[in-house]
Amino acid sequence: MVANGVWFNSFIEGNVFVKRRGIMDHNALLFVEPMHLQKHNKLFQFFNFMIDIPGFQDVISKAWSLECNGPCYVRFFSRLKETKRLLRQLNKDHGNVSSNVSNARANLEEVQLYMINNTDITLLNLEKDLINKLNATLVEEESFFLQKSRVNWMELGDGNNSFFHHQCKANWNRNKVFSLEDNLGNMVHGQLLCANIAINYFENLLGPDITHSSFDLNNVECKVITEAQATSLCATVTDAIIYATLKKMKKNKAPGLMALMSNSYWPHGALQGLIFVLL
Structure with a gap:
């Protein structure tokens, strides 16, 4: 889509969508107003x-x-x-x-x-x-x-x-989704x-949601923090x-x-x- 600067400044929050070609020899453009x-x-x-x-x-x-x-x-x-x-x-x-x-x-x-x-x-x-x-x-x-x-x-x-x-x-609209095709x-x-x-x-x-079964953590090897790290985490602010x-x-x-x-x-x-x- 081609337009001049005045048009773009007037419709900063507008969006243009390219439609499917279908039986036409070109793609239709759909402009959605802000x-x-x-x-x-x-x-x-x-x-x-x-x-x-x-x-x-x-x-x-x-x-x-x-x-x-x-x-x-x-x-x-x-x-x-x-x-x-x-x-x-x-x-x-x-x-x-x-x-x-x-x-x-x-x-x-x-x-x-x-x-x-x-x-x-x-x-x-x-x-x-x-x-x-x-x-x-x-x-x-x-x-x-x-x-x-x-x-x-x-x-x-x-x-x-x-x-x-x-x-x-x-850039205000760059990462926003305004319209979707179902x-x-x-x-x-x-x-x-x-x-x-x-x-x-x-x-x-x-x-659908999958129900996870519980498992025993007693046999799982986990890293343990050092005493100095534990003291630092519990230090008073x-x-x-x-x-x-x-x-x-x-x-x-x-x-x-x-x-x-x-x-x-x-x-x-x-x-x-x-x-x-x-x-």
Whole structure:
């Protein structure tokens, strides 16, 4: 299917399916318009630009003053969870970074058009404020995409161009299944219907559930951990261990809450502004 850039940008979430040839001398193309998807809660990710959002310090202080009991790691996790909830609301109130850039640019253009026939000093000051606001939103957007992409495309000089943003939007649908063809050759659309078709297909392919018989484990040879390993597994989690784990975080990552609680993935940088506030 061939279309221009304007058409693709208008139907980013659309899909094209190639039908069977049949008696025709060519394959028919079926275009399915974007459908309403079931909303799922997105994983929380902390981005560095959030530190500069007004009210950030108040949110952190409120979350970290949460009264909770238990060991240090339980208190740490509970307050980190409260931090996530409050930061999610703060980010929602702040608005989408790309929309903020578009709105700031539109407001600046509107004032500049009005200034063509009016040179009032008030408008000059307003223009200056809008320029500063636009620059600030551009810095936020650049930081957001740089951290989200986790690649060095900006360092290589590719620039913050529209092609990159279009690719980000197009990748949104890359691993999603919107439509499936059933055994009768009918196209089925919708998440739940597609899920049912996939489940029924694999149930018929794999057959019914097989009941496994129990077996004696006494004669099975298993490796036994050493005494030092057992002591390490049973060691008490301390504030020093939590702080040392936070210090191992890699820079310019956007970890979620559970990633921070995993000892195998404690990246440093995305929460570097929180370390001294939280601990």
